[in-house]
Amino acid sequence: MNLKIAIRNLKKNKGFTAINMIGLAIGMAAALLILLWVNFQFSVNRTFPKVDQLFVVGTKAPSDNGIATWFSIAKPLGPVLKSDIPEIKDMTRLSSATGFLFTAGEKKLFPEVGAFVDSSFLSMFDLPVFTGDVKQVLKDPNQIVLTEKLANDLFGSTDVVGKTLRLDSTALLTVSAVLKDIPQEIGFAGYSYFLPWTFMEKAGLSDNHWGNSSVQAYVEVEKQANIPAIQSKLKDIVSRHSEIKVETFIKPVSDMYLYSKYENGEVVGGRISMVKTFILIAGFILLIACINFMNLSTAQSERRAKEVGIRKVVGAQKKTLIFQFLSESILMALISGVIALLLVALSLPSFNDLVGQKFQIPFADYKFWALFLCFILLTGILAGIYPAFFLSSFTPIKVLKGRFRQIQHKINPRKILVVTQFCVAIVLIVSTLVIRKQVQYAQDRDYGFEQQNLIYVSEVGKIADNSVSIKQALLSRNIATSVTRMMSPITERWSGWGGFLWEGKDPNDDTQFNRQTADDKVVETAGFELVMGRDFDLSKFPTDSSAAIINETAAKKMGFTDPIGKIIDDSGDKFHVIGVIKDFVQESPFDPIKPLIIEGASHWMNTMHIRFNPQLSTKEALERTEQVFKEFNSEYPFEFSFVDEAYALKFKEIEKTGKLATLFAGLTIFISCLGLFGLAAYMAESRTKEIGIRKVLGASVFSVTRMLSKEFLILVITSCIIAFPIAYWAMDKYLEDYTYRINISWGIFVLAGVGAILITLLSISYQSIKAAIANPVNSLRDE
Incomplete structure (x- = not known):
């Protein structure tokens, strides 16, 4: 019964239904895209089977700017880590390898990057192996491990264990294993081959200089190892073996990607700040889409007032009505969710190009569908909770006697919601302008050499x-x-x-x-x-x-x-x-x-x-x-x-951030404009007789349009007043990461404010002019 009523109401108000669906679908699609990106960020280097036992080795040393921190070590430190500290079960060093020519038969390739690693590397990180015995590889200096793609490119097959290839014009190497192509959420995804550390030493590419911190190092600690005790033993390990005065420490591999920023020797953030920011943006975009639903639903309040009154008279309880209206919003969210999923599928290739990743929608994963249904349910409840309580609270006697009217308060929930929408939109507009200006500022910097030719x-x-x-x-x-x-x-x-x-x-x-x-x-x-x-x-x-x-x-x-x-x-x-x-x-x-x-x-x-x-x-x-x-x-x-x-x-990383900010700012503005359209429709509907009386008394179309627009402009100006300090604080914190940075000028806020006002006028002009030119006879005719 509830489903039938819901479908009937959606069909009855096709215009509002379409606007609701568009707003919710776009908001849900944007949130889904961001959540795909966020999920990837949280999965980087966290999928190793022994992830809790894996650590990267770091170094600290005094510098002219306090304590400097970096994650590389001197080559001779690697074996010492394992021999000096019993709690360290295994160790591997990693040094990038480039510039090698691979020859297999008539095929010659020039792979971009590989790595020299110790023989324990594959067993520590359990990288997915296509063929070969992980326990036996990388021990002989004449062995090599290829990825699946490189093996196919060189030999046209992955069944290549035991086959030989020539490295440059001298070394003959035997393929000892083939790895499956390394997933992008693993930090070693960029490497296409792995060479034994002993090959590096044999080729004269290594050194025993304790002052040359040039390679990465990873350790696997024993299960239930006492990490503070290990840190204590590591602290002066370099100075015990050399005259170099630095401090050594370990950091969980799982934290390396998100928490990589250090100040004065202490971690202060990193990519996690960006991840948190985009989680907030996803939440705000979804909230704005839900606010549109609330505004458009309550804008139709007088149309549904008699329905509520009659149903209450015949015995419907308030909770029954609340459930009815929530059912409508959840149905709307379900339809919008399907549209959103289609939008995500269509836009995913472009989004992947923008962020430089290869995301896919996991259609075959039941967990995805479970989370997607929860996402729809949450969206439906969030969007419908206020309209459900609002519409179910009507008094039957007033409604059925025709005395139901919504009092126009200076401050009401609907106006607060619109101000909230535009606060978020203006903050994003300011953020986009600041990021673009920061990029331009750095690009205009005198770089001190001649780039051309x-x-x-x-x-x-x-x-x-x-x-x-x-x-x-x-x-x-x-x-x-x-x-x-x-x-x-x-x-x-x-x-x-x-x-x-x-x-x-x-x-x-x-x-x-x-x-x-x-x-x-x-x-x-x-x-x-x-x-x-x-x-x-x-x-x-x-x-x-x-x-x-x-x-x-x-x-x-x-x-x-x-x-x-x-x-x-x-x-x-x-x-x-x-x-x-x-x-x-x-x-x-x-x-x-x-x-x-x-x-x-x-x-x-x-x-x-x-x-x-x-x-x-x-x-x-x-x-x-x-x-x-x-x-x-x-x-x-x-x-x-x-x-x-x-x-x-x-400039690639900051430009990527700027493009993402621009994209989501544009979506936020578009969805907010739908909200303004809904509010304009509500106000025009609720003030029909007032507008008719004003016109009968001689009011011009321009004066009526100005009267209706004035209230919206006040809302937007209020949003600017609230949003500008928030935007300034947020962007000032963002620019703290850049020493060479702009000063946030007042012109940026003027531009954002003027833009918001113009967008508002464009959004409401249709409804305002439509109401102003309507025939007053129709609006004043009584039922």
């Missing part, structure tokens, strides 16, 4: 051996104006050290310096601005292999007023300063510039930077450059990166 190439294969010939060919053929080799791409920091020594250094100075290396013409090639001194020039000055160029911040940190000729000691290697360059952005454009020392060619280099001849088109320059590399490194494909594109990637 500059590429870099990783020195794989025989590039390093033939670097002189490659340079000469690029320059003599007018392909490049200058070429330099460096440790890392100009936009990345691969090395840092706080143990530099110089004349006059304070013994308590713990400043951490970025370290780079380069050979010839680094200033010219990178387009740095030389403040004093000169560029590296090995042809004129062979001693430049032990020279150094520093940035302005380094000169200030060292207290040098005249740095040229000063000596800098790097673990016994001495470098004489020949130049000072203007600060440039090497790491995050949102952080202050760190002191940098570019050491001469006596230290290792891994990347070649090429400044193209501006007289050539980019296409021609790349084609001719590829020919040069094919001459001297024929077995490897020519792969390169544009420096300007690499620099642009630094």
